[in-house]
Each structure stands twice: as C-alpha cells, then as structure tokens.
Amino acid sequence: MKLTKRGRIFDPTHHTLPNGCVQFAQSPQALVFEDFVRIYFSTRAVDEANGKYLSHVAFVDMRKNLREVIRVSDKTVIPLGGLGCFDEHGIFPMNVLRHGDRIYGYTCGWSRRVSVSVDTGIGLAVSRDDGLTFQRIGEGPLLGASLHEPCLVGDGFVKVIGGSFHMWYIFGTGWQRLAPGAAAERTYKIGHAVSTDGVQWVKEEARQIIADRLGADESQALPTVVEIGGRHHMFFCYRESFDFRKTQGRGYRIGHAWSDDLSHWTRDDDCALPEAGPGEWDCEMQCYPHAFECDGRFFLLYNGNAFGRHGFGLAEIEP
C-alpha cells in the first residue's frame, strides 16, 4: 500500500466561515454525495468571555476532483451545547455517517475544567436535511468517562460492518504534570465499542487496541478505518504526551495499523504518510487523518502544521 500526497486542498483563511471563525480547519471528515464531496471540519472562534477558543463545525463542498471548492457553509451546522453541557466549549471533531435517509453526526464535545484544561465526551446529533444542520438527540453524551476510562473519551469514528455499528475512539489514561506548577498534559489511547443501533454502545472498557510505538506516554488520536481489498486499515495520529507543540520530532505524525478480524490490529507505520520536506505545509506535523472511499478510489484527508490552523490536505491511498 502506498500513499501519494496531493498537497493542501483547503485553506480556511481564504474563505468566509460561519460563527465568526477565522482560522483552523481541523479533523476533516468526508460525506460523499453523487456529484460532490462534503467535508466537515472544526474551525475556531474566540470566546469573548475570556479570549479562549471555541471550536465550531463547518463544511466545504468540493468537486469530486477534490481540488475545486463549490461552497463553504454559511450558517451554523450544529450549535454548541448549553451552560454546563459536555459540548459547551467546542465540537471537534464531528464524524458523519449515512444511516437510511438521515446522517448521524458523532460529535466530540469539549468543556473546560479548572485543574486540567478540558474534558470531552462523544455525543450524537442527527441531520434530516442531507447534513446541512444537525440536532442532538440529548443534551448529554452517548459515551463519556467510565469506571476504567477516567477522562477524555472522544474522537469517535463510526462504521457499520456486517450489520453492526463499530466505533473507534480515544480514552484518556490520565493527566500528569512533569513538574509542580507545570501545565497538566494528557495521554490517550485508541479503544473500540460496538452497538446494534448506533445509540446504545458497549465499550471494550479501557482495552488499548493499538500498540504503542513511543512507549506509555504516547498519545494516540483520531482513528479512522477504511476497508481496502478485504482488509481493514486504520489511520490515526500519535505524539509524545509532553513538549509536543513546538519541538520537532515530538509532535503528531500519522500512524497505521491493519486488521482482518476487527479485534487484533497490527501496527505498521511504514504504510503511513511520507514525511514532508523543509518548508512544506505539513513539515512539522501531520495529524487528524480521515480515510474514505470515493468512486472506487481511496483517500486520506489530514492536517499539517499547527494542528490545522492553515487547513487540510489530501493523499491518495493506492492498494
């Protein structure tokens, strides 16, 4: 399997975005229509209350050549949650799935904490208008912290395989401070849950399904699964848990694993994205992958430097 990079395909700063958002087009997620591809992403507004960011979902419709932009959403796709709700301070990402004549949006909701920066949960919102707007099924999350997954349940990616809903997601294994007074940093791993209806889920409680490459402090995020030639391929991103924002070599890279039974995964990062040369848009960081099929071809959307501040790019997956 080979990945061929096609370069950056969307720069949010070249477009007018809803909700007062200016920069960031993070964690692109594709929904394929007959004659175009809708790509949802999370963008950011500034919270007037305190100058912190609020992540909002927007989308861009592109021709199937995945180069030409048809339009960018001009209104709210899904409002943020209410006071005290799990998704009050951001939705990032939202994974979309066709289900009959509806589209399910699995949201990762963010709410701010005091001793640590944030906690997350996975919610469900449903669209009845082909994905233009979504309404949540309830104010709370479908999946959140549980007995052995103490924090940071998020990044749900859902597929229906053989009549069952499968979700790959991340769960926090804990927060740590490297030194007293230092900011708390989090570590998370990829887990798996199943469901018969996409609403009631059973987690494989705290089973880490992808082996670490960087050791126990490896954080793994945004799993995405695509079936190619009868084999399931997962892409995700991974990084060191500390000093990962600015230091070259410690930030996000794209990882890969494969499975034939959806239970055992073999990590094989050699299949992942080629590194970028100096000065390229993704030379410092590659993160938030999303794999999808479009008219018999397979693609990987992903973010580059600065966690997607300047948009997302595309690679083609060739079997």
Added chain:
Amino acid sequence: MFVWKKRGKVFTPQAVEGRSWLKEFAQAPATLVFDDFVRVYFSCRPPADANGQYVSYSAYVDLDRGDLFKVLRVSDAPILALGGLGEFDEFGTYPVSVIRAGDEVRAYYAGWTRCESVPFDVAIGCAVSHDQGKTFTRLGRGPVLGRSPDEPFVLSGPKIRRFNDLWCLWYIAGRKWKRVAGRPEPVYKIRMATSRDGIRWTPLNRDLIESRIEEDEAQASPDVFYANGKFHMFFCYRYSSDYRGKANGYRIGYASSSNLTDWVRDDAKAGIDVSDQGWDAEMVSYPHVFELDGRTCLFYLGDQVGRHGFGLAELDGTLA
C-alpha cells in the same frame, strides 16, 4: 401524616478534634448497623482554601446502638482518598451511601470536579471495603454512572438499595443550570437506575417525583425504605433561588410506590418540618430512614445543610 418525634442533634463535627480534614459539616448521614454500634457515614469539609472553595471528604462516626447520642469513635481518616488530577472525584467525595454485599461493604458516592463555566460537575463512583467499612478502595478511576444523553450533568446524591436481587440506585440528575443573579445554580430531579451486579447500570431516564413548589424545584436525598408492603421515599426539596435561608431552603418531602418506579408524592404525610427554634429552625434536609431494634429512625440535617451536624427523629408508630 407520620408523627416523628425529634430527639435532638446527635453529632456535631465542630466537637471533633485532631482531624485537619474535618472542621465543619456532617452531611448526608447513611447508616450501617453492627451488633453493638451504628456506623453513620457523613461528609465533611476542612477549612475553605484561599479562594473560598471547599473540598469534601466522607468519614464515619460510630454510635452506641443502645444510645445513639453516645459517640464511640470517629474515623481517623476519610474513608476514601480524593481522585487524581483530572479525575471525576478530584475535589470531593460527597455524599456516600453504603450497603453490605457478602463480606464486603460497597460505597456509592458522588465525585466532584471543578468546571470553568459552571462551578462543578458531579458523577457517581463506587468503592469497596474489605474491613467492615473502615476504608474503601475505588473500583476504578472513573465513575460507574456519569452523564448520558438524557442526564447531561450533576449526577449526585446516590442512595443504594437492594430489593430481592435487584440493585437499585436512586440519585439526582441535573436538568439545567439556571442563572440566578449572575451565578449558575443547578436544578436537579430525583431519578433511578437498576442493575444486576451493582456495576453496570441502566437508568430509567425519567423524573420520579413531580415538582410541587415550582417547576425548577431542586430535589435531593431520595431515601427509600420498604415497610408494610410498599416503598416509602423521604427526600428533600428547595426553591431554585435564594435557597440558603429559611424561606426557600430545604424541607423534607415524602412519596410512596408499590413498584419502585411509579411514585405518588404526598408531602403532607412527611411529618417532619423545621422547628420553632434551635439547630433545625431554618431548614431540614437529607433524610435517611433506618430500622433499629424495632424502632423506625430518621437522621436528618438542620440549618445550613448540616454545617453543624445531624440529628435524630423517631417514628411514632409504623410507616404505612
């Protein structure tokens, strides 16, 4: 109407010395009866921090079974440590409800974390004791019952019971954060979940007790007791604003049920209210009913939701 005879305040946390984590409050009493003493779990607080914020711990006091006003001992340490960084119970373990399960004692407790836009969130954890309830170890670092689509925040006030082989957990779930004079105040209602093992819970997903004094009435301490062929629930309720004083503060309500899930509220039957004067003249709250040597007893909190301790009332007659 039930007739409760008030016996006075049983335990005063300010009277306990030598425990830095116990300065005031003895909230949400819950009993575990032994051969010659009654262990009463309660939640307490050390002094507030520099920002005026509290953490809460749970502990116990052992009372003489023959004379509940005789304190035998107070636990040397909290029964449970606070949770770790970023965990649901990092800032408090309050309240706690206990039950025997074989040789173990299980505790269900509310864990508190601090949030930015609202002051806190709460979820329900479980811990187990192998030393007759002196010390407990958490079953995991996360909650056994946390937020869900229909119960978005503030799952608190657990009360654990077992009827036949069914584990029942009554608790409160937040319905909204209401801004009162610029400050977010939680509105919560009484709910329940059931389980076959006490670990995996299925919430009923509806409010059990209709609101009476106002739509945003907050309800707490759903204490269920079986007697004379039906289930009795004593609970407390208050207004959503200005509830820290007498007028809008907590009172004790009552409901009954024949099937655990359908409840008829009838506060006129509760039979206990604030006193004309004394330690419980402004509010009464957090009822806990238990049977002891043929008597039906009630522990409850007085003014300032138990800042100065809890008291005892005894039923004249039976719950029917």
